[in-house]
Amino acid sequence: MDRADPGSFRDPASRVVLGDSTATRILDERGLADWRALKETGFFRRATADGRLIATTEVDPPEGAAGALEHPRLGVITYPFEWTFSMLRDAALLQLDLMLEALAEGLILKDATPYNIQFVGGRPQFIDVGSFEKYRKGEPWIGYRQFCRQFLHPLLMEAWCGVPFQPWLRGDPEGPTSAQMWRLLPARRKATPAAILHIGLQARAEARLAGQEVRRSLAEAGFSAELIRANVEKLRDLVQSLEWEGSEGTWATYHGCDHVARDRDKKTEFLVQALEEVSPATVLDLGCNDGHFSQVAVSRGADAVAVDGDEVVLDRLYRSLVPGTPINPVLVDLQNPSPSQGWAGVERPALFQRVRPDLVVAYGLIHHLIYTASIPPRRVVEWLASFGAPVVVEFVDPADPMVDRLTANKRPEELHPDRDRESFERIVSEHFRVVREADLPGGTRRLYHLDR
Amino acid sequence: MIFAYLDPGSGSLILQAVLGGVAGLGVAAKAMRSRWKARKGEPATEDSAEETEQPVPAEEAQEG
Structure with a gap:
């Protein structure tokens, strides 16, 4: 219409x-x-x-x-x-x-x-x-x-x-x-x-x-x-x-982390399977970092919207794109995505009104929302469900070494409940059905392909 | 017809002559002089400056 x-x-x-x-x-x-x-x-x-x-x-x-x-x-x-x-x-x-x-x-x-x-x-x-x-x-x-x-x-x-x-x-x-x-x-x-x-x-x-x-x-x-x-x-x-190098933020050296290299092949394989089943036209890659998984989506015929809050990594991704690659980098802090604004509050629609994904990828993301940004796990799952599309998500157990780092300066009572895997799966089951799940090599991370 | 849906900013417009290099400096000086003369003549013709039979800028065009 x-x-x-x-x-x-x-x-x-x-x-x-x-x-x-x-x-x-x-x-x-x-x-x-x-x-x-x-x-x-x-x-x-x-x-x-x-x-x-x-x-x-x-x-x-x-x-x-x-x-x-x-x-x-x-x-x-x-x-x-x-x-x-x-x-x-x-x-x-x-x-x-x-x-x-x-x-x-x-x-x-x-x-x-x-x-x-x-x-x-x-x-x-x-x-x-x-x-x-x-x-x-x-x-x-x-x-x-x-x-x-x-x-x-x-x-x-x-x-x-x-x-x-x-x-x-x-x-x-x-x-x-x-x-x-x-x-x-x-x-x-x-x-x-x-x-x-x-x-x-x-x-x-x-x-x-x-x-x-x-x-x-x-x-x-x-x-x-x-x-x-x-x-x-x-x-x-x-x-x-004009040149801008930016200072190396938290995420610019992320791909050097042990678990990233260790898990990458398994995460790629899991995503490829989901891509083949869903055949998405548009993939929303939340927390895309160097854009590896956006590239995987593109290699399977999808367009990717690559979202990250770190300008250094996203600028690097943009500069590395071979012309014609259908990856659209979007710099946004997921704790505060672009609202609807402009004349009468509707001239420039909110980011997630402009992006209608057929598949959402949330690898290496939700533990940062839960532990760093203090978003309750239930709200994170509700947010993923709000896209109205299948989701491929990585869950990180409280026993993971990264969680120790993220919570180094927090007392246990400052953390939200429902951080364990059983609680996560219970909340997920209220919004999605699990199509497939797989453990990552380290034993504290698990991948889920979720559908409505 | 002179039309712009965008407010171009009077100062930014004059500045463009300066930014055009050596050739533009003369244009900028001339435009500013015309502005200055127009303002000097304003009190008598303020309400109808656009409509007078002998508009101020036209006089300067002859001088220049």
Whole structure:
């Protein structure tokens, strides 16, 4: 059934209606004229062919509309606050490359928000063809400030200040203003030309000129596309130069743990069996770490949504993806998954409204929720059942050495009941039937394939 | 037609001329001068600046 995309309404020239397997973009007269100009360009054909732009076909418009375009419906939509540094950086480079290619053929992107980009096959893809419009002589780049707030400042926050950008973008999707960013920058970064021009000077100019008409003044002073091109090229160099290594967190060395190497083959074999039985289109890999089990799912024909809360491991996974691999990395703390937010609280749906898995994998996860995050075992099982799909889960007995580490600073009375295997199986039986179970070599861990 | 569904921020727009390099500095200076003159002339024409027969920026276009 068709329904309006709750996140597509800001641009009056172009809005999206979602069908089962397609997304239809409805255009007004102006949107249609811009589309006709776009489809004649060489860069549009190139970028569509190499997957940087979403596939687009013109279709008959519904009554009252000037035009309509059809796109394939994407698997899982993710938001910039669920991306790692390298993902946002690649998205920024795509945005700037498309700007340069569009300008060379007399078009421009009217906005510059990462919400116009999605990750498909491990690479960024620009999905909002309604953002391209004919460049009008003398006009400045309307999206420059938005580019700074939603791409450049978040990247600088992480690369130059060592502070993750995701909490900020989740709290304020518009991104940090230039004045806010200036206050965050360390002194040695403030002395760089890029910081002075894009952030310091922009903050001053915004404060000085707020609300004044300047577009006409610029046009009359001889502003040209050439000036936009020069700015975008320098921005591209700046973004390209940004690096973030991240500090090695808890999980970056996880694959070196004894039990991980020891159990990996057995866990893979168990998962492969479940994959063959369920034949899932989408696998949700919770606590994916290096993405090994997502890769296993992909090797059996599924798409994987690889969720982890550690940016270092997830960024490494993203960078290791061979283009075309249908793994969608999602950075989120499972104790606090992305809520529904934006206009009227529905513009950006919650993460688990966007992901509809056919199989959930929870390997090496639930003991961390139970012992570290203090989530009662019963609530963990209820949560796994809430996905409405079969689950492959690893249970860790209280006698496991990892549990000793996780509880080293907790007194027994600070732990929830029902941590033992019998209690776990009893709670599981209230929500699932057990399809298969198997012990792992160490003797304190057990795998379950559960179905509804 | 001048249209933007996005608030571009006046300061960010002017800044783009500066960011365009040497060629842009002249454009920025000229645009700022036109802004300054427009503001100086504002009190008399404030309510109808867009509609006056001789709009302020048009005068500067001739000067430039």
